[in-house]
Amino acid sequence: MTSGCGSPHLRNRAGTMMRRPVAAHGDEDETGDDVELWLTLAVMAGAVVLFVTEKLRVDVVALLVAVALLVLGVVTLPEALSGFSDQATVMVAAMFVLSGALQRNGALVAVGDLLARIRWPWLFLLVMMALVTCVAAFVNNTATVAVFLPLVLAATTANRWAPSKFLIPLSYMSQTAGVCTLIGTSTNLLVDSMARETAGVGFTLFEFAPLGIVFVGICVLYLTTVGRVLLPDRGIPGSETADPIGVYVAELLVPEGAAVIGRTREAVPGDAHADVALLGILRNGVAVRGGDAVVEAGDRLLLRGLWPDIDAARKALKLRFDHVARDLDGDISAERLHVEAMVAPGSHLIGHTLSGMRFGHTYRARVHGLHRRQLGIARPLDQVPLTVGDVLLLDAPAKAIDELRVDRGLIVMGARAQRKVDTTKATLSAIVMAAAIAAAALGWMSIVASALLGCIALVVLRLLDPDEAYEAIDWRVILLLAGIIPLGIALQKTGGAALAANQLINLVGHYGPTATLAAVYLMTSTLTEFMSNNASAVLVVPIALATADSLGVDPKPFLIAVAFAASTSFATPISYQTNTMVYTAGNYRFSDFVKIGMPLNIIFLITATLLIPRFFPF
Known part of the structure; x- marks a missing residue:
C-alpha cells in the first residue's frame, strides 16, 4: 500500500494489517479528521446528485471531484493526479485501442454473415448470444454492441422478425459476458486497481471466469425461457405492425402558398393528419407562444409522428425541408x-x-x-x-x-451492405488481440504490459495509424476513471468508508458475512441503476474493503460482489450504455426493462450471495 493513501490501517511488509498509532494530540487531530470527513462526504453527495441528474457529463463530474478534494486539502497533489497513472486507466485505454482495431478492420463482419444465414428465431437467438459472449469477454461490451447492433437489425428485418425480441438479449449478454474476465469491462479493471492500491489485493486475468460462466449460463437460460415470453413484439421496422413509439420530430419550412398559412396552433396539421402532432411554431428561430398563434409564411413547424405520417402531412400541406445549404x-x-x-x-x-x-x-x-x-x-x-x-x-x-x-x-442502423473487409488486416488485428491476452494469461507479462505492447504492434504493422488509435479511445471513460479514483482515496483517508461500513455492519452484520455480502451487492446494484457503473463501483469499493476489515474476513468476496453488481445492470434503460443503445433501436418502453431486467437482477443477487463464498471463501 502506498504511503500517500493514509488509510486507517497500514500493511506491513508481511502483508498483515496494522492499526495506525494515535497521535499525541488526539483531540486536535480528530477535529481535523472530522472536518475532512464531512468535506469528503459533501463532495461525494454532490457527485452522486450530478451523476444521477446528468446535469454535467460524468467525466466532467469526476474531474470536479478530484479538483474539489485537492482545493479543500483532503488529498495531496500526487493523490489527486494518481488516477492518470493508475494501471486501470492505462489498461482501459489500451483495451479500447485493441478493440478499435477489430472493429475498424472488420474482423467481426463475418459474424454478421453467419447470423444472416440463420432462418429460425430460436437458433438465431442462441447463436447471437454465444457469439456475443465470446467477443464481449475480451472486447469492451459497448464496442461489442456497437458492432452487433446493425448486424442484428439487418438480419431480423430481412427475416421479418421483430428486433425487439433480440436487442435486449444482445445488451444483457454483452454485460454478463464482460464479468468473465478481468478485461471484459472497465469496471473490473477499476475494482482490481483500487483493491491493489488500498488493500494489496488483486485478481488474475481469468479469476472471475468460474463465477462469470455460471452467470452467463443463467442469463442464457433466463432469456431463452422466461425472457422469450416477457420480451415485447414492437413490430418490424417499416411495417404496419411497427409500434408507434418510434417517432421522429421533423422541422419543416412553411413556404408561400402552404395550406397551413393562417391556421391557429390547434388547427395544424388538421383532422386529416391526426397522427401527427404540432410541437411548436418557430419564427426567426424562436418559439411562438400562445394557443392563438397563427402560422405565417417563413415559419418553421416542429412536427412529431411516425415518419410516413410526417411525410404524408408534408406533401399534403405543401411544406418542405429547408435546403439552406444548396452546396450539399x-x-x-x-x-x-x-x-x-x-x-x-x-x-x-x-x-x-x-x-x-x-x-x-x-x-x-x-x-x-x-x-x-x-x-x-x-x-x-x-x-x-x-x-x-x-x-x-x-x-x-x-x-x-x-x-x-x-x-x-x-x-x-439501416439494413444495407456492410463495408468490405480487409481480410489480412482483420486477421492480424485478431491475432494481436489474442497474443496480448495469451501473454498475460500465461504469466509472461502483466496484462498492462501485454496490452500496451499489442497497441504498439497495431501501429507498427499499420493495422491502425496513430490518429485512429487515439480516436478508438473513449476519453470520457479515461477521464472518469482518472478523476474519480481520488474520491476512493479520500474516503479511505478520512474514515468515510469505515463510517459507511460500520453502519452497514450495524444493520446486517449480526446475520454474518454472507448477509453483509448480499447487502454490498444490493447497494452496488441499486446505485448502478441510476448512475455510471464505474462511478458506483468507486463509491462502494472503499466501503466493501472497510466492511471486510471490520468483519475480519478476506475482502475478495466483497470486491467480486461490487464488480459483478456494477457490471450487470438490467432494470432501467439508463443504467448501462448498452441498454441505452438498444432502447432506441428496439423501440422499447422504459417498463420493458423493469419487467425483464428486475427479475434477472434478483436472480443474480441470489446467485452471487450463494456462490461467491464458494468460489471465494471468506
Missing part, C-alpha cells in the same frame, strides 16, 4: 438515401448541436428528423444538443454511407 445538393441525379444513424456512447457528437459542428458539411448529409425517447423539443433541430441514443434520419447521397459507417460517433 451535389449531383441532383445521384441516388439519395434516407439513413438512420444513432449517436453512439462516447461519441464526439454528444453535447454538441448540428449547427455548432456544421454537421451537414462534415457528413455531406441533411438531418430530416430526430428520434429520441423524450420528444418535448421546442427549438430548431440544429440547436438541440445531441445525446447518446439519439437517432438522426439523414438525407444523404449513397456514396456518403461508407463515410458514415466508419465514423465512431455514429452507428448506421
Whole structure:
C-alpha cells in the first residue's frame, strides 16, 4: 500500500494489517479528521446528485471531484493526479485501442454473415448470444454492441422478425459476458486497481471466469425461457405492425402558398393528419407562444409522428425541408438515401448541436428528423444538443454511407451492405488481440504490459495509424476513471468508508458475512441503476474493503460482489450504455426493462450471495 493513501490501517511488509498509532494530540487531530470527513462526504453527495441528474457529463463530474478534494486539502497533489497513472486507466485505454482495431478492420463482419444465414428465431437467438459472449469477454461490451447492433437489425428485418425480441438479449449478454474476465469491462479493471492500491489485493486475468460462466449460463437460460415470453413484439421496422413509439420530430419550412398559412396552433396539421402532432411554431428561430398563434409564411413547424405520417402531412400541406445549404445538393441525379444513424456512447457528437459542428458539411448529409425517447423539443433541430441514443434520419447521397459507417460517433442502423473487409488486416488485428491476452494469461507479462505492447504492434504493422488509435479511445471513460479514483482515496483517508461500513455492519452484520455480502451487492446494484457503473463501483469499493476489515474476513468476496453488481445492470434503460443503445433501436418502453431486467437482477443477487463464498471463501 502506498504511503500517500493514509488509510486507517497500514500493511506491513508481511502483508498483515496494522492499526495506525494515535497521535499525541488526539483531540486536535480528530477535529481535523472530522472536518475532512464531512468535506469528503459533501463532495461525494454532490457527485452522486450530478451523476444521477446528468446535469454535467460524468467525466466532467469526476474531474470536479478530484479538483474539489485537492482545493479543500483532503488529498495531496500526487493523490489527486494518481488516477492518470493508475494501471486501470492505462489498461482501459489500451483495451479500447485493441478493440478499435477489430472493429475498424472488420474482423467481426463475418459474424454478421453467419447470423444472416440463420432462418429460425430460436437458433438465431442462441447463436447471437454465444457469439456475443465470446467477443464481449475480451472486447469492451459497448464496442461489442456497437458492432452487433446493425448486424442484428439487418438480419431480423430481412427475416421479418421483430428486433425487439433480440436487442435486449444482445445488451444483457454483452454485460454478463464482460464479468468473465478481468478485461471484459472497465469496471473490473477499476475494482482490481483500487483493491491493489488500498488493500494489496488483486485478481488474475481469468479469476472471475468460474463465477462469470455460471452467470452467463443463467442469463442464457433466463432469456431463452422466461425472457422469450416477457420480451415485447414492437413490430418490424417499416411495417404496419411497427409500434408507434418510434417517432421522429421533423422541422419543416412553411413556404408561400402552404395550406397551413393562417391556421391557429390547434388547427395544424388538421383532422386529416391526426397522427401527427404540432410541437411548436418557430419564427426567426424562436418559439411562438400562445394557443392563438397563427402560422405565417417563413415559419418553421416542429412536427412529431411516425415518419410516413410526417411525410404524408408534408406533401399534403405543401411544406418542405429547408435546403439552406444548396452546396450539399451535389449531383441532383445521384441516388439519395434516407439513413438512420444513432449517436453512439462516447461519441464526439454528444453535447454538441448540428449547427455548432456544421454537421451537414462534415457528413455531406441533411438531418430530416430526430428520434429520441423524450420528444418535448421546442427549438430548431440544429440547436438541440445531441445525446447518446439519439437517432438522426439523414438525407444523404449513397456514396456518403461508407463515410458514415466508419465514423465512431455514429452507428448506421439501416439494413444495407456492410463495408468490405480487409481480410489480412482483420486477421492480424485478431491475432494481436489474442497474443496480448495469451501473454498475460500465461504469466509472461502483466496484462498492462501485454496490452500496451499489442497497441504498439497495431501501429507498427499499420493495422491502425496513430490518429485512429487515439480516436478508438473513449476519453470520457479515461477521464472518469482518472478523476474519480481520488474520491476512493479520500474516503479511505478520512474514515468515510469505515463510517459507511460500520453502519452497514450495524444493520446486517449480526446475520454474518454472507448477509453483509448480499447487502454490498444490493447497494452496488441499486446505485448502478441510476448512475455510471464505474462511478458506483468507486463509491462502494472503499466501503466493501472497510466492511471486510471490520468483519475480519478476506475482502475478495466483497470486491467480486461490487464488480459483478456494477457490471450487470438490467432494470432501467439508463443504467448501462448498452441498454441505452438498444432502447432506441428496439423501440422499447422504459417498463420493458423493469419487467425483464428486475427479475434477472434478483436472480443474480441470489446467485452471487450463494456462490461467491464458494468460489471465494471468506
